[in-house]
Amino acid sequence: MKKIIAIAAVAASFASPAFAQDAVRSNFSGPYVGAVVGADHADLGADAHDTGLLYGGVIGYDINLRGAVFGIEGEYADSDTKDSSTDVFVAGDRVSARTGRDLYAGIRIGGQVAENVMLYAKGGYTNARAKGSYQNGATIQTASGNLQGYRLGAGVETNVMGFLARLEYRYSSYERVFDVKPERHQAALVVGYRF
Template sequence: MKLAVLASAAAVIVATPAAAQEGPTFSGLSLAVLGGYDSVRLSDGVDNGSSDDFAYGVSLGYNADLGSAVVGVEAEVADSEVKESVTDQFVTGDELSLSAARDLYVGVRAGAKLAPNALIYAKAGYTNARLKVSYTDGVDSISDGDNLDGYRLGAGVEYSFGRFGIRGEYRFSDYGKLKFDDVDTGLSMQRHQVMVGLVGKF
Protein backbone atom coordinates (compact mmCIF):
# COMPACT_ATOMS: atom_id res chain seq x y z
CA MET A 1 0.00 0.00 0.00
CA LYS A 2 2.78 2.45 0.91
CA LEU A 3 4.74 1.68 -2.25
CA ALA A 4 1.55 2.01 -4.30
CA VAL A 5 1.04 5.56 -3.01
CA LEU A 6 4.60 6.50 -3.96
CA ALA A 7 4.22 4.87 -7.38
CA SER A 8 0.99 6.78 -7.99
CA ALA A 9 2.62 10.08 -7.06
CA ALA A 10 5.56 9.36 -9.36
CA ALA A 11 3.16 8.48 -12.18
CA VAL A 12 1.37 11.82 -11.73
CA ILE A 13 4.68 13.66 -12.00
CA VAL A 14 5.76 11.83 -15.14
CA ALA A 15 2.36 11.95 -16.83
CA THR A 16 1.73 15.68 -16.24
CA PRO A 17 1.69 17.43 -19.62
CA ALA A 18 4.07 20.31 -20.14
CA ALA A 19 2.10 23.48 -19.56
CA ALA A 20 3.61 26.95 -19.62
CA GLN A 21 6.71 25.86 -17.71
CA GLU A 22 9.35 24.89 -20.25
CA GLY A 23 12.26 26.97 -18.94
CA PRO A 24 13.84 26.57 -15.50
CA THR A 25 11.52 27.93 -12.85
CA PHE A 26 10.70 27.30 -9.22
CA SER A 27 7.33 29.05 -9.21
CA GLY A 28 3.91 27.44 -8.65
CA LEU A 29 2.57 24.16 -7.31
CA SER A 30 4.92 21.18 -7.00
CA LEU A 31 4.68 17.51 -6.03
CA ALA A 32 7.77 15.57 -4.94
CA VAL A 33 8.39 11.87 -4.36
CA LEU A 34 11.06 11.47 -1.67
CA GLY A 35 13.31 8.70 -0.42
CA GLY A 36 16.48 8.41 1.60
CA TYR A 37 18.32 7.74 4.84
CA ASP A 38 16.59 8.00 8.23
CA SER A 39 18.34 7.81 11.60
CA VAL A 40 16.31 7.91 14.83
CA ARG A 41 18.19 8.61 18.07
CA LEU A 42 16.94 8.09 21.62
CA SER A 43 18.71 9.57 24.64
CA ASP A 44 18.19 9.58 28.40
CA GLY A 45 20.57 12.51 28.88
CA VAL A 46 23.53 10.25 29.60
CA ASP A 47 23.43 7.38 27.15
CA ASN A 48 22.00 7.33 23.65
CA GLY A 49 21.37 4.85 20.89
CA SER A 50 20.27 5.12 17.30
CA SER A 51 18.83 3.00 14.53
CA ASP A 52 18.75 3.79 10.82
CA ASP A 53 16.97 2.57 7.70
CA PHE A 54 15.04 3.82 4.66
CA ALA A 55 12.45 6.62 4.73
CA TYR A 56 10.04 7.61 1.95
CA GLY A 57 7.18 10.00 1.36
CA VAL A 58 5.48 12.63 -0.78
CA SER A 59 5.59 16.40 -0.48
CA LEU A 60 3.21 19.04 -1.83
CA GLY A 61 4.36 22.63 -2.01
CA TYR A 62 3.77 26.06 -3.47
CA ASN A 63 6.62 28.43 -4.29
CA ALA A 64 6.90 32.03 -5.41
CA ASP A 65 9.87 32.75 -7.68
CA LEU A 66 11.01 36.32 -6.86
CA GLY A 67 13.83 36.39 -9.36
CA SER A 68 16.99 35.90 -7.34
CA ALA A 69 15.11 34.32 -4.41
CA VAL A 70 12.36 31.73 -3.86
CA VAL A 71 9.96 31.44 -0.93
CA GLY A 72 7.27 28.84 -0.37
CA VAL A 73 5.26 26.54 1.85
CA GLU A 74 5.14 22.74 1.85
CA ALA A 75 3.44 19.78 3.50
CA GLU A 76 4.81 16.23 3.65
CA VAL A 77 3.57 12.77 4.54
CA ALA A 78 6.31 10.19 5.11
CA ASP A 79 6.99 6.81 6.64
CA SER A 80 10.06 4.90 7.77
CA GLU A 81 11.44 1.39 8.02
CA VAL A 82 13.44 2.20 11.16
CA LYS A 83 12.94 -0.46 13.82
CA GLU A 84 14.99 -1.63 16.78
CA SER A 85 14.40 -4.76 18.85
CA VAL A 86 16.07 -6.10 21.99
CA THR A 87 15.57 -9.45 23.70
CA ASP A 88 15.86 -10.81 27.24
CA GLN A 89 15.01 -7.45 28.78
CA PHE A 90 12.78 -8.61 31.64
CA VAL A 91 12.52 -12.38 31.23
CA THR A 92 14.42 -14.86 29.09
CA GLY A 93 13.05 -14.99 25.56
CA ASP A 94 11.07 -11.76 25.65
CA GLU A 95 11.31 -9.08 22.93
CA LEU A 96 10.86 -5.31 23.08
CA SER A 97 10.51 -3.47 19.75
CA LEU A 98 10.45 0.21 18.91
CA SER A 99 9.55 1.36 15.40
CA ALA A 100 9.12 4.71 13.66
CA ALA A 101 5.84 5.10 11.78
CA ARG A 102 4.16 7.89 9.82
CA ASP A 103 5.63 11.37 9.95
CA LEU A 104 3.72 14.56 9.10
CA TYR A 105 5.37 17.90 8.34
CA VAL A 106 4.25 21.40 7.39
CA GLY A 107 6.58 24.34 7.07
CA VAL A 108 8.18 27.05 5.00
CA ARG A 109 11.32 27.26 2.91
CA ALA A 110 13.32 30.13 1.45
CA GLY A 111 16.31 30.10 -0.82
CA ALA A 112 18.63 31.93 -3.18
CA LYS A 113 19.40 31.03 -6.77
CA LEU A 114 22.93 29.95 -7.56
CA ALA A 115 21.96 29.91 -11.25
CA PRO A 116 18.66 30.21 -13.19
CA ASN A 117 18.03 26.50 -12.63
CA ALA A 118 19.80 25.96 -9.28
CA LEU A 119 18.43 26.82 -5.85
CA ILE A 120 19.98 26.52 -2.41
CA TYR A 121 17.43 26.72 0.39
CA ALA A 122 16.69 26.41 4.10
CA LYS A 123 13.47 25.09 5.65
CA ALA A 124 11.75 25.06 9.03
CA GLY A 125 8.43 23.88 10.39
CA TYR A 126 6.31 21.62 12.56
CA THR A 127 6.56 17.83 12.51
CA ASN A 128 4.44 15.13 14.14
CA ALA A 129 5.82 11.60 14.25
CA ARG A 130 4.21 8.33 15.30
CA LEU A 131 6.33 5.98 17.43
CA LYS A 132 5.19 2.42 18.08
CA VAL A 133 6.25 0.13 20.94
CA SER A 134 5.50 -3.58 21.19
CA TYR A 135 6.45 -6.20 23.77
CA THR A 136 6.03 -9.96 24.00
CA ASP A 137 7.18 -12.41 26.64
CA GLY A 138 6.49 -15.37 24.37
CA VAL A 139 2.95 -15.82 25.70
CA ASP A 140 1.32 -12.41 25.91
CA SER A 141 1.85 -9.39 23.66
CA ILE A 142 1.09 -5.71 24.12
CA SER A 143 1.59 -2.71 21.86
CA ASP A 144 1.19 1.03 22.20
CA GLY A 145 2.15 4.20 20.41
CA ASP A 146 2.46 7.92 20.81
CA ASN A 147 2.26 10.93 18.51
CA LEU A 148 5.22 13.21 19.09
CA ASP A 149 5.19 16.94 18.35
CA GLY A 150 8.41 18.58 17.32
CA TYR A 151 10.20 20.97 15.00
CA ARG A 152 12.27 20.41 11.86
CA LEU A 153 15.17 22.38 10.39
CA GLY A 154 16.80 21.59 7.09
CA ALA A 155 18.80 22.76 4.09
CA GLY A 156 19.07 21.55 0.53
CA VAL A 157 19.72 22.11 -3.14
CA GLU A 158 17.20 21.85 -5.97
CA TYR A 159 17.76 21.83 -9.75
CA SER A 160 14.95 22.72 -12.16
CA PHE A 161 14.59 21.26 -15.66
CA GLY A 162 11.41 22.86 -16.95
CA ARG A 163 8.46 21.07 -15.42
CA PHE A 164 10.72 18.58 -13.62
CA GLY A 165 13.32 18.95 -10.92
CA ILE A 166 15.51 17.03 -8.51
CA ARG A 167 16.40 17.93 -4.96
CA GLY A 168 18.58 16.72 -2.14
CA GLU A 169 18.33 17.86 1.46
CA TYR A 170 19.43 17.23 5.00
CA ARG A 171 16.95 17.75 7.84
CA PHE A 172 17.07 17.53 11.62
CA SER A 173 13.94 16.93 13.74
CA ASP A 174 13.58 17.17 17.52
CA TYR A 175 10.52 15.61 19.18
CA GLY A 176 11.37 16.25 22.82
CA LYS A 177 10.46 13.80 25.59
CA LEU A 178 8.74 10.49 24.94
CA LYS A 179 5.53 9.71 26.80
CA PHE A 180 3.32 6.63 26.71
CA ASP A 181 -0.07 6.80 28.42
CA ASP A 182 1.01 10.24 29.71
CA VAL A 183 3.97 8.67 31.54
CA ASP A 184 7.32 10.35 30.91
CA THR A 185 9.86 7.70 29.89
CA GLY A 186 12.84 9.98 30.51
CA LEU A 187 13.89 9.49 26.89
CA SER A 188 14.09 12.15 24.20
CA MET A 189 13.94 11.56 20.45
CA GLN A 190 15.77 13.21 17.58
CA ARG A 191 15.96 12.38 13.90
CA HIS A 192 18.55 12.95 11.16
CA GLN A 193 17.56 12.42 7.53
CA VAL A 194 19.17 12.78 4.11
CA MET A 195 16.51 12.73 1.40
CA VAL A 196 16.47 13.01 -2.38
CA GLY A 197 13.38 13.73 -4.46
CA LEU A 198 11.90 13.83 -7.94
CA VAL A 199 9.86 17.01 -8.36
CA GLY A 200 7.00 17.66 -10.78
CA LYS A 201 5.73 21.23 -11.29
CA PHE A 202 2.19 22.15 -12.36
Protein backbone atom coordinates in the same frame (compact mmCIF):
# COMPACT_ATOMS: atom_id res chain seq x y z
CA MET B 1 8.40 53.64 -41.30
CA LYS B 2 12.11 52.77 -41.08
CA LYS B 3 12.38 54.92 -37.95
CA ILE B 4 9.52 53.03 -36.27
CA ILE B 5 11.17 49.68 -37.11
CA ALA B 6 14.53 50.94 -35.77
CA ILE B 7 12.92 52.17 -32.53
CA ALA B 8 11.10 48.84 -32.09
CA ALA B 9 14.33 46.91 -32.66
CA VAL B 10 16.18 49.01 -30.05
CA ALA B 11 13.33 48.61 -27.55
CA ALA B 12 13.30 44.84 -28.13
CA SER B 13 17.05 44.63 -27.56
CA PHE B 14 16.63 46.33 -24.17
CA ALA B 15 13.58 44.27 -23.24
CA SER B 16 14.98 40.85 -24.14
CA PRO B 17 17.47 40.69 -21.22
CA ALA B 18 14.64 41.62 -18.85
CA PHE B 19 12.46 38.84 -20.27
CA ALA B 20 15.36 36.41 -19.94
CA GLN B 21 15.87 37.41 -16.32
CA ASP B 22 12.17 36.91 -15.61
CA ALA B 23 12.34 33.47 -17.21
CA VAL B 24 15.32 32.55 -15.05
CA ARG B 25 13.72 33.84 -11.90
CA SER B 26 10.49 31.96 -12.56
CA ASN B 27 12.33 28.60 -12.44
CA PHE B 28 11.60 28.32 -8.72
CA SER B 29 8.09 29.74 -8.65
CA GLY B 30 4.64 28.18 -8.50
CA PRO B 31 3.08 24.94 -7.21
CA TYR B 32 4.85 21.59 -7.29
CA VAL B 33 4.40 17.93 -6.33
CA GLY B 34 7.07 15.33 -5.75
CA ALA B 35 8.00 11.88 -4.51
CA VAL B 36 10.40 11.46 -1.57
CA VAL B 37 12.84 8.59 -1.04
CA GLY B 38 15.89 8.32 1.17
CA ALA B 39 17.42 7.09 4.41
CA ASP B 40 15.78 7.53 7.81
CA HIS B 41 17.82 7.14 11.00
CA ALA B 42 15.54 7.23 14.04
CA ASP B 43 16.60 7.25 17.68
CA LEU B 44 13.59 6.22 19.74
CA GLY B 45 15.44 5.70 23.01
CA ALA B 46 16.09 2.55 25.07
CA ASP B 47 18.90 1.66 22.64
CA ALA B 48 16.28 1.47 19.86
CA HIS B 49 17.82 3.20 16.89
CA ASP B 50 18.35 2.08 13.36
CA THR B 51 18.36 3.25 9.75
CA GLY B 52 15.65 2.34 7.26
CA LEU B 53 14.06 3.34 3.97
CA LEU B 54 12.23 6.69 3.84
CA TYR B 55 9.41 7.14 1.29
CA GLY B 56 6.49 9.52 0.76
CA GLY B 57 5.21 12.55 -1.12
CA VAL B 58 5.43 16.34 -0.92
CA ILE B 59 3.40 19.29 -2.22
CA GLY B 60 4.30 22.96 -2.05
CA TYR B 61 4.22 26.44 -3.48
CA ASP B 62 7.14 28.84 -4.02
CA ILE B 63 7.42 32.53 -4.86
CA ASN B 64 10.62 33.77 -6.53
CA LEU B 65 11.36 37.45 -5.87
CA ARG B 66 14.44 38.42 -7.90
CA GLY B 67 16.26 35.22 -6.98
CA ALA B 68 15.08 35.02 -3.35
CA VAL B 69 12.66 32.10 -2.99
CA PHE B 70 10.00 31.80 -0.27
CA GLY B 71 7.71 28.81 -0.05
CA ILE B 72 5.43 26.57 1.96
CA GLU B 73 5.21 22.79 1.77
CA GLY B 74 3.54 19.75 3.26
CA GLU B 75 4.77 16.17 3.34
CA TYR B 76 3.43 12.73 4.13
CA ALA B 77 6.15 10.14 4.70
CA ASP B 78 6.74 6.75 6.26
CA SER B 79 9.71 4.47 6.77
CA ASP B 80 10.54 0.90 7.67
CA THR B 81 12.94 1.92 10.43
CA LYS B 82 12.74 -0.41 13.41
CA ASP B 83 14.97 -1.93 16.05
CA SER B 84 14.85 -4.08 19.15
CA SER B 85 16.99 -4.67 22.23
CA THR B 86 17.15 -7.57 24.65
CA ASP B 87 17.93 -7.76 28.37
CA VAL B 88 16.79 -4.16 28.87
CA PHE B 89 15.05 -4.39 32.24
CA VAL B 90 15.47 -8.08 33.14
CA ALA B 91 17.34 -10.96 31.54
CA GLY B 92 15.51 -12.35 28.51
CA ASP B 93 13.13 -9.42 27.89
CA ARG B 94 12.85 -7.59 24.55
CA VAL B 95 11.96 -3.97 23.74
CA SER B 96 11.03 -3.22 20.12
CA ALA B 97 10.25 0.10 18.47
CA ARG B 98 9.40 1.19 14.93
CA THR B 99 8.45 4.41 13.19
CA GLY B 100 5.11 5.09 11.57
CA ARG B 101 3.73 7.81 9.34
CA ASP B 102 5.27 11.27 9.58
CA LEU B 103 3.37 14.47 8.73
CA TYR B 104 5.24 17.73 8.09
CA ALA B 105 4.21 21.33 7.34
CA GLY B 106 6.72 24.12 7.05
CA ILE B 107 8.41 26.90 5.12
CA ARG B 108 11.42 27.13 2.80
CA ILE B 109 13.71 30.09 2.23
CA GLY B 110 16.23 29.87 -0.58
CA GLY B 111 18.53 31.72 -2.89
CA GLN B 112 18.92 31.11 -6.60
CA VAL B 113 22.68 30.75 -7.13
CA ALA B 114 22.54 29.82 -10.83
CA GLU B 115 19.95 29.65 -13.60
CA ASN B 116 18.71 26.21 -12.52
CA VAL B 117 20.18 25.84 -9.03
CA MET B 118 18.83 26.96 -5.65
CA LEU B 119 20.21 26.49 -2.14
CA TYR B 120 17.61 26.54 0.64
CA ALA B 121 16.88 26.06 4.32
CA LYS B 122 13.60 24.79 5.74
CA GLY B 123 11.81 24.43 9.04
CA GLY B 124 8.43 23.57 10.46
CA TYR B 125 6.17 21.28 12.47
CA THR B 126 6.31 17.49 12.37
CA ASN B 127 3.95 14.90 13.83
CA ALA B 128 5.24 11.34 13.74
CA ARG B 129 3.79 8.06 14.91
CA ALA B 130 5.87 5.56 16.87
CA LYS B 131 4.98 2.01 17.86
CA GLY B 132 6.60 -0.04 20.58
CA SER B 133 6.31 -3.40 22.29
CA TYR B 134 7.72 -5.03 25.39
CA GLN B 135 8.00 -8.78 25.74
CA ASN B 136 8.90 -10.60 28.93
CA GLY B 137 8.41 -14.29 28.49
CA ALA B 138 4.89 -14.95 27.22
CA THR B 139 3.68 -11.46 28.19
CA ILE B 140 3.63 -8.89 25.37
CA GLN B 141 2.58 -5.27 25.83
CA THR B 142 2.20 -2.90 22.89
CA ALA B 143 1.68 0.84 22.62
CA SER B 144 1.64 3.50 19.93
CA GLY B 145 1.37 7.25 19.97
CA ASN B 146 1.94 10.46 18.08
CA LEU B 147 5.05 12.54 18.72
CA GLN B 148 5.01 16.28 18.06
CA GLY B 149 8.13 18.24 17.29
CA TYR B 150 10.03 20.42 14.86
CA ARG B 151 12.10 19.80 11.75
CA LEU B 152 15.07 21.75 10.36
CA GLY B 153 16.75 21.06 7.07
CA ALA B 154 18.82 22.32 4.16
CA GLY B 155 19.28 21.29 0.57
CA VAL B 156 19.96 22.03 -3.07
CA GLU B 157 17.36 21.98 -5.86
CA THR B 158 17.54 22.05 -9.62
CA ASN B 159 14.76 22.61 -12.16
CA VAL B 160 14.83 21.64 -15.84
CA MET B 161 11.79 22.10 -18.09
CA GLY B 162 9.38 21.92 -15.16
CA PHE B 163 10.93 18.83 -13.58
CA LEU B 164 12.64 19.29 -10.23
CA ALA B 165 15.15 17.30 -8.24
CA ARG B 166 16.52 18.07 -4.81
CA LEU B 167 18.85 16.58 -2.26
CA GLU B 168 18.29 17.55 1.35
CA TYR B 169 19.22 16.75 4.92
CA ARG B 170 16.55 16.95 7.64
CA TYR B 171 16.77 16.80 11.43
CA SER B 172 13.61 16.26 13.51
CA SER B 173 13.32 16.53 17.29
CA TYR B 174 10.23 15.36 19.16
CA GLU B 175 8.68 15.96 22.56
CA ARG B 176 10.11 14.03 25.50
CA VAL B 177 8.30 10.81 26.41
CA PHE B 178 9.16 9.67 29.93
CA ASP B 179 12.96 10.00 29.94
CA VAL B 180 13.34 9.55 26.17
CA LYS B 181 13.86 12.40 23.67
CA PRO B 182 13.16 10.89 20.22
CA GLU B 183 14.91 12.37 17.19
CA ARG B 184 15.69 11.43 13.62
CA HIS B 185 18.12 12.28 10.84
CA GLN B 186 17.12 11.90 7.21
CA ALA B 187 18.84 12.19 3.84
CA ALA B 188 16.22 12.59 1.12
CA LEU B 189 15.98 12.74 -2.66
CA VAL B 190 12.88 14.54 -3.98
CA VAL B 191 11.87 14.19 -7.63
CA GLY B 192 8.82 16.04 -8.91
CA TYR B 193 7.19 18.47 -11.28
CA ARG B 194 6.55 22.21 -10.99
CA PHE B 195 3.39 23.51 -12.68
